[in-house]
Amino acid sequence: MNVMDTRATSAMLYLDGVHVSFDGFHAINNLSLTLEPGEMRAIIGPNGAGKTTMMDIITGKTKPDEGTVLFDGVTDLTRLDETRIAELGIGRKFQKPTVFESQTVQDNLLLALNVDHSVKGTLFWRGNRAESERIEKVLEIIRLTDARNRLAGSLSHGQKQWLEIGMLLAQDPKLLLVDEPVAGMTDVETHLTAELLKEINKTHTVMVVEHDMTFVRELGVKVTCLHEGTVLAEGTIDQVSSNERVIEVYLGR
Amino acid sequence: MTPHMLTRSLDRGATIFLLVVATIGVLIPLSNLLLPSGSFLHVPTYLVALWGKYVCYAILALSIDLIWGYCGILSLGHGAFFALGGYAMGMYLMRQIGTRGVYGNPILPDFMVFLNYPKLPWYWHGFDMFWFAALMVIVVPGLLAFCFGWLAFRSRVTGVYLSIITQAMTYALLLGFFRNDFGFGGNNGLTDFKDILGFNVQADGTRATLFLLSCLALIIGFLICRAIVSSKLGKVLIAIRDAESRTRFLGYRVESYKLFVFTVSACMAGVAGALYVPQVGIINPSEFAPGNSIEAVIWVAVGGRGTLVGAALGAVVVNYAKTFFTSGVLAPYWLFMLGALFILVTLLLPKGIVGTFNSWWEPMRAKRVSGAAESAAAENGVSEPKMAE
Numbered sequence: 001m002n003v004m005d006t007r008a009t010s011a012m013l014y015l016d017g018v019h020v021s022f023d024g025f026h027a028i029n030n031l032s033l034t035l036e037p038g039e040m041r042a043i044i045g046p047n048g049a050g051k052t053t054m055m056d057i058i059t060g061k062t063k064p065d066e067g068t069v070l071f072d073g074v075t076d077l078t079r080l081d082e083t084r085i086a087e088l089g090i091g092r093k094f095q096k097p098t099v100f101e102s103q104t105v106q107d108n109l110l111l112a113l114n115v116d117h118s119v120k121g122t123l124f125w126r127g128n129r130a131e132s133e134r135i136e137k138v139l140e141i142i143r144l145t146d147a148r149n150r151l152a153g154s155l156s157h158g159q160k161q162w163l164e165i166g167m168l169l170a171q172d173p174k175l176l177l178v179d180e181p182v183a184g185m186t187d188v189e190t191h192l193t194a195e196l197l198k199e200i201n202k203t204h205t206v207m208v209v210e211h212d213m214t215f216v217r218e219l220g221v222k223v224t225c226l227h228e229g230t231v232l233a234e235g236t237i238d239q240v241s242s243n244e245r246v247i248e249v250y251l252g253r
Numbered sequence: 254m255t256p257h258m259l260t261r262s263l264d265r266g267a268t269i270f271l272l273v274v275a276t277i278g279v280l281i282p283l284s285n286l287l288l289p290s291g292s293f294l295h296v297p298t299y300l301v302a303l304w305g306k307y308v309c310y311a312i313l314a315l316s317i318d319l320i321w322g323y324c325g326i327l328s329l330g331h332g333a334f335f336a337l338g339g340y341a342m343g344m345y346l347m348r349q350i351g352t353r354g355v356y357g358n359p360i361l362p363d364f365m366v367f368l369n370y371p372k373l374p375w376y377w378h379g380f381d382m383f384w385f386a387a388l389m390v391i392v393v394p395g396l397l398a399f400c401f402g403w404l405a406f407r408s409r410v411t412g413v414y415l416s417i418i419t420q421a422m423t424y425a426l427l428l429g430f431f432r433n434d435f436g437f438g439g440n441n442g443l444t445d446f447k448d449i450l451g452f453n454v455q456a457d458g459t460r461a462t463l464f465l466l467s468c469l470a471l472i473i474g475f476l477i478c479r480a481i482v483s484s485k486l487g488k489v490l491i492a493i494r495d496a497e498s499r500t501r502f503l504g505y506r507v508e509s510y511k512l513f514v515f516t517v518s519a520c521m522a523g524v525a526g527a528l529y530v531p532q533v534g535i536i537n538p539s540e541f542a543p544g545n546s547i548e549a550v551i552w553v554a555v556g557g558r559g560t561l562v563g564a565a566l567g568a569v570v571v572n573y574a575k576t577f578f579t580s581g582v583l584a585p586y587w588l589f590m591l592g593a594l595f596i597l598v599t600l601l602l603p604k605g606i607v608g609t610f611n612s613w614w615e616p617m618r619a620k621r622v623s624g625a626a627e628s629a630a631a632e633n634g635v636s637e638p639k640m641a642e
Contacts, residue, residue: 061498107488
């Protein structure tokens with residue numbers, strides 16, 4: 001059977017009419033958003049706009065009250081749990097860098113590799129060359145080759161952010177959700193991160209949530225501004241940042 | 254266990270620990286059996302049984318450390334699996350008494366005759382065969398842990414809530430086993446054992462052999478735990494312990510991992526209980542008491558959580574102290590001392606004896622062999638042992 005026949009949409013990620021409320025608070029309100037394969041999208045918006053909740057919905061942590069969430073045109077993500085969604089190929093970097101602090105940088109990447117994740121597979125696992133080479137490559141990309149045997153907990157904040165991006169690379173998902181990758185980074189690190197994400201975008205679909213407008217501008221991609229759980233504006237960075245409503249609720253005058 | 258798993262699991266600390274246990278396991282029985290009772294080095298039989306008990310506790314501690322130290326599952330009901338293994342062995346020993354019981358009934362144990370059981374309850378069948386009882390020692394705790402874990406982990410019950418329901422589980426079993434109509438001898442439990450595999454359980458030779466077997470079980474249990482924690486699965490367990498939801502987002506089915514390690518741990522606790530019963534000569538419902546399970550967790554905390562060697566060491570040290578203090582004038586205050594010990598260890602020695610020793614010793618050794626330091630630090634887990642006692 002041709003998969004294309006059953007696709008409801010050509011989009012990598014398709015959200016339509018999504019609602020979520022927590023105890024009467026409408027965190028996500030009729031949210032509709034489409035991400036094409038190979039696209040990189042920047043999501044901006046004030047605190048509480050529902051950016052992180054949206055990522056929770058996509059990755060299965062939160063179930064929406066109503067609405068459609070389709071991955072790759074065929075899979076209804078609202079029915080699946082986090083593990084299954086990760087297996088399908090959606091990776092996530094958290095707002096607060098979350099690495100396995102008591103394990104080495106190398107082991108963090110090893111754990112992230114998209115190889116057999118079953119109990120039996122990991123119990124009888126023995127490393128192989130292909131895996132080591134992939135880890136080696138990721139270490140190089142995230143510039144942590146020298147820190148490979150250090151405990152992840154001893155890394156600087158920026159390095160942890162990079163390690164987490166490296167874990168995403170090792171996971172090699174079809175879609176990467178990246179929540180505030182440059183929070184707490186220096187200007188140089190921010191610049192390098194933008195370069196890194198652009199590089200990653202050559203082979204992956206990426207969604208980035210970020211407050212840092214310089215960084216968003218540097219990415220040079222389509223921008224979506226969320227406000228009160230719904231899309232306020234969408235377009236190029238110049239279009240969005242000149243939008244009256246966006247200036248009012250987010251950017252300030 | 255494949256050869257590469259064995260070599261990977263045997264670092265220096267693990268090897269020294271195994272050598273110490275093996276030496277004790279051989280020397281104590283030999284000294285008891287071969288040396289004359291007047292000799293300075295002679296170990297009297299009561300001490301062999303006492304130390305045998307400690308070794309069984311060490312296995313129980315190991316099983317708790319596997320789930321608590323490496324996967325963050327704090328079970329406050331592990332005594333239940335220990336007691337179930339003990340009861341399975343006790344049932345075999347009861348069936349071996351045969352006509353030598355007070356009532357001389359060839360099939361029914363004394364308490365059943367006394368309570369007017371017309372026939373053997375169905376779940377007692379098969380326990381006259383050692384192989385069946387030995388199987389049940391592993392299967393019954395394992396099955397309970399599997400069912401309990403399946404429900405609890407699938408519903409994502411974690412942290413203190415999980416600890417509380419494990420307490421409830423062991424308490425429910427305590428109440429059940431106290432009942433006479435439950436078919437396990439009520440509050441008296443199972444006792445008055447005569448033989449095990451045809452050997453008198455009271456005889457010096459049997460006690461020495463049981464001690465040796467307990468040490469062997471400790472060695473095997475330790476190797477299994479080391480193989481698990483030094484595999485990639487061990488890294489996943491630590492990942493779950495430190496950041497459970499992150500591990501899920503990487504595509505690991507966390508509940509399967511927890512279920513696996515919880516079941517393995519329960520089976521180990523069952524074996525510990527089964528070796529314990531013939532050495533102490535009785536099993537009764539008090540083994541299910543919630544306090545026992547909490548005490549076992551304290552052994553692990555004292556010895557050093559997440560070190561395996563520390564768990565075994567903690568079990569021996571705390572129980573030796575218990576024997577020492579409860580046989581003197583301080584006896585009524587033992588529980589206060591245990592409580593104080595737990596508070597002091599938590600405050601002053603949060604890594605336990607072995608964990609503290611490691612964090613002091615590792616940098617020293619790293620300095621000495623600075624060349625190999627990088628790779629040594631990369632190895633996760635215990636690298637240096639404590640002297641065993």
